[in-house]
Amino acid sequence: MAKKKHSSIVMATYNGEKYLSEQLESFCKQTVLPDELVVSDDNSKDATKEIILNFAKTAPFKVLFVENNHNSGVVKNFENALKHAKGDIIFFSDQDDYWLSNKIEKYMSVFEDNKEIAYIFSDLKVADENLNDLGKSLYSPKTAELAHNYEKTPLAAFKDIISVKVFVNGATSAFRREFLSLICPVPVTTMLHDGWTAALISAVAKVKFLSEKYSLYRQHRNNVVGYRGYSFLLRLKNAAKENKQRKIDELNCLRLLLKRLNDLNITHKQESTSFLMNKIEILERHIKLYETNKASRAFSLIYDLTAGNYNVYFQKMKSFCTDLAAMLTN
Template identity: 30%
Template sequence: MNVSVALCTYNGEEYIEEQIESILDQTYDISEVVVFDDSSTDSTISKINKYANKYPQLFEVHTNDENVGVEENFARCIKHCKGDAIAISDQDDIWHEEKIEREVEALTREEVSLVFHNSTIVTSSLEQKGDLWSTVQQRVPKNGNQRHLITALTKYNFVQGCTILFDESLKRYLESIPSQWEYDYYIAVVAALTGGLHAIDDELLLYRQHEQQAIGSPEENSLERVRKWTQNSLARNRQSYHEKESRKWKNVLDAIDRIDSPSPDKNKIIEMKCDFERQRSEVYDPDVGIRQRIKTVVDCWNEKGYQRYTDAPSLHSIKDLFASFLVSVYSNLK
């Protein structure tokens, strides 16, 4: 199996060489490293070009004329990869030397379209802070039941981008990555709907935490989540949020359907997610009567929407029920 590495960079001069060295040190031979730099203003590209000049048959380097953002940059990079499988790489991590070998083995053995693994969280100076799957709030499902994995993905993303290896057959679904999606979340959902996922419960990467990185580990506690919800719940932006969530999931299903429809069972999971988010938007709509808003919450609970599509069913249903009253008060005050 020929493996391409999709490496996206932006002002990563401090750690890019360690990342590349760990790619070169893999026990499984890499076929190509495709680099897309998003208009860095530091020495990132010059450091990459040193490796490209040393290994001209291995590196393919592109630079964007202007900054296009993480999602578009990864879409461009993936499009140029020619391998049988594609590994996603950030610019500031360090790969375990057996990372790709272990992932290729799992991808072949499990007959899925995407595998991912746990990682070790480290500081900028590589001081270890524990593993990612134990640190993040949301539990990472490890069983092979694909329906369970898809349902879990509708609640939250548990697939870390820099740990992904996926089959090249997914490329046809990734010509573009919608702006409302994070690239790794989108890839994970597409893979779950079309070919399946497999989790490797081993730490095969040092995941560096520092101030400059685009996305860190989600360590936000429950109190912080409630505080943010309180700030946003008494305005139409909460209604808009759930409407956008409904459209977001419908859009990914439509994008896949245009190429190759998933199984009816998988379709149904996403369609029910869309309906659930649309119903929740009514709870925050001041133009809907309070009785209807309360009925919507009760109906969503009875239909097991909260249980199926939220990570804390009781908390979310109580918040929505409470919001049913607060929206009325807020509307009257206005």
């Protein structure tokens, strides 16, 4: 008989007293309970620590609380939690969401039924501050359709993540423990811990997307998904202003991903590294364009558009329009 897989929830907290208790409550209401909850706290100044320790006294599963002596930031806080997790399957959790009762059961069942699946993520329900369902999904139907092909199409998830066609919300994700050595240490980049994890695992193993929703994502003033309060033109203008720095940040992330994949003895990574190197070359060229005249910038971007580079490595026309606006206004 196969050995039962154990699950760990890893949560990074910081001044989370307002919503934390409801998230902890949702763990206790799971149809299949986690085997452990690992909480790393980033030197909170509110009642977060007290809430966790009181919860641990009566929780129907093991609770491990670790804390940082100083504020280390969200990435290193999650990394600290990861280092203490013992489960075979590791779930990321935010401190302010709410899990629906069948989440762990469904994910564990998928991992058990398909040994090749290394990473799972899903859609979620967007809720207001009081957890009232707003009738919105994280993913559009078009994005969900893309993600449905990940299990059957090698590297499709990796390419969509690197080209930013799909954003993987870490709070909906879980992965197999054997990939911890690939993920850690987690560098502090604009990808954060969840983007880093999704990118690396999808570069070398199978990913599955679940269109069903297993979490409520709480919208509040400090945490808003997909906000569209500004006009398209204003968003385009703001994106253009930040374009060069964003490309530099992305370039640094991709170089770190490439180095991690090359440093480790991993099979089946050649296509992933080739894709990374191609995008790195394009980003390097785009950054250098800021040193040229505007005509040269426009010509180079139009070349990338007609050559298909924007379709393959970026968000198609959206990225082209943003780049062109940035190059012609800076």
